[in-house]
Amino acid sequence: MKNISLNIDKALGTVTKEQVYAQAAKANECNATLQNGNGAGNDFLGWLHLPSSITDAELTDIENTANVLRSKCEVVVAIGIGGSYLGTKAVVEALNNSFDWLHTDRKNPVLVYAGHNIGEDYLYELCEILKGKQFGLINISKSGTTTEPALAFRMLKKQLEDAVGKEEAKHRIVAITDAKRGALRTLADQEGYKTFIIPDNVGGRFSVLTPVGLLPIAVAGISIRELVAGAVSMEKATDVSVPFAENMAEIYAATRNELYKSGKKVEILANFHPKLHYIAEWWKQLYGESEGKDGKGIFPASVDLTTDLHSMGQWIQDGERTIFETVISVEEPNHKVVVPTDEANLDGLNFLAGKRVDEVNKMAELGTQLAHVDGGVPNLKITMPEVSPYYIGQLFYFFERACGISGYMLGVNPFDQPGVEAYKKNMFALLNKPGYEKESEAIRARL
Numbered sequence: 001m002k003n004i005s006l007n008i009d010k011a012l013g014t015v016t017k018e019q020v021y022a023q024a025a026k027a028n029e030c031n032a033t034l035q036n037g038n039g040a041g042n043d044f045l046g047w048l049h050l051p052s053s054i055t056d057a058e059l060t061d062i063e064n065t066a067n068v069l070r071s072k073c074e075v076v077v078a079i080g081i082g083g084s085y086l087g088t089k090a091v092v093e094a095l096n097n098s099f100d101w102l103h104t105d106r107k108n109p110v111l112v113y114a115g116h117n118i119g120e121d122y123l124y125e126l127c128e129i130l131k132g133k134q135f136g137l138i139n140i141s142k143s144g145t146t147t148e149p150a151l152a153f154r155m156l157k158k159q160l161e162d163a164v165g166k167e168e169a170k171h172r173i174v175a176i177t178d179a180k181r182g183a184l185r186t187l188a189d190q191e192g193y194k195t196f197i198i199p200d201n202v203g204g205r206f207s208v209l210t211p212v213g214l215l216p217i218a219v220a221g222i223s224i225r226e227l228v229a230g231a232v233s234m235e236k237a238t239d240v241s242v243p244f245a246e247n248m249a250e251i252y253a254a255t256r257n258e259l260y261k262s263g264k265k266v267e268i269l270a271n272f273h274p275k276l277h278y279i280a281e282w283w284k285q286l287y288g289e290s291e292g293k294d295g296k297g298i299f300p301a302s303v304d305l306t307t308d309l310h311s312m313g314q315w316i317q318d319g320e321r322t323i324f325e326t327v328i329s330v331e332e333p334n335h336k337v338v339v340p341t342d343e344a345n346l347d348g349l350n351f352l353a354g355k356r357v358d359e360v361n362k363m364a365e366l367g368t369q370l371a372h373v374d375g376g377v378p379n380l381k382i383t384m385p386e387v388s389p390y391y392i393g394q395l396f397y398f399f400e401r402a403c404g405i406s407g408y409m410l411g412v413n414p415f416d417q418p419g420v421e422a423y424k425k426n427m428f429a430l431l432n433k434p435g436y437e438k439e440s441e442a443i444r445a446r447l
């Protein structure tokens, strides 16, 4: 079995290999801090050995629950926001057929999302499309108190109960939340829903390999065992005992921190396969919430290429030189398409006839890498042998491990997100939530 790999050669220039390797001891020390659990936020390290500690019984329970929903529902709505939906969406978008919704001969229910926005039209359209359909709900919230999913669940629960009755609805609703705390826990216990627990020591953005991600991913018909197996292999490969030169999590953390120190304040995660779009969205939450604090942190951005070369390409090539790029490169696509010959050759593309589309894509990728490096954009490359559950599992764990190390190298607590509360406080004050009377008064005086 191959592994995903990291190449930093084309990032060297702005910073040297010596500079990166001079950080080896610090990176390893930060990795040890994670492993020994003696750093900031050490009550949120449950994700560290999560892959290797998931039991067969736990996976079977998740699969059985997924099978109940799969047998009863044409559509399953995964309700959640942030870490409670991005990992699922990343896996499902990467592995599902790009035109999934057009497939009428379905083996899997359609997975749709709610509770990740407060768009009224989105909710209206979702409720409309669910009318007359057999549907189920997976309500996911670590805290159990987040407004966006709670609002969506309130509406969809009512619609489901009105459609199939309260008793049957209970069999089509699964709640994934804290073991004891939160409104969702109270509601689930009271209604008697099947529940799964998000461990206390696993933060939302590190929770994709708990039932938060595993249940909806299994509902979509994707092998959660392969996903976990990939993560287990990466847990070993990034262990503190693995020397720096072979430890891709430590190298990634050290390189990005050196680039940051040299003025590269933005990291752009790029892919050349549109199916990886949500991997980047998941990564943005992971790194944004983990490192963006105390007035510090690389800004995580993303582009889908070659699409965005026709929009953001100019900026990346020639704009302010404060960026570096990390490309996720896929070695072998899952399908083969060959460019046909055309006798008239009016488009002048016969020079490509007989070549795979991926060969064209790969040359675009290489050409872009060289152009961006020439333009002063250091380039890191993560290679995935193929887009499969196993390698996505590796990628998830690699990014998580590197994020913990990188946050410690930066000198922040990578496991909290105090800044996220600011908008919530204002929103509650503006909506006159009971208990926010003082804040309501103060905020209105500012308007």
Ligand SMILES: O=P(O)(O)OC[C@H]1O[C@H](O)[C@H](O)[C@@H](O)[C@@H]1O
Residues within 6 Å of the ligand: 081, 082, 083, 084, 140, 141, 142, 143, 144, 145, 146, 149, 204, 205, 289, 417, 420
């Ligand atoms: O799972 P929940 O508790 O509903 O939280 C969902 C998300 O929203 C919060 O505001 C946090 O910033 C995120 O880290 C979290 O993933």
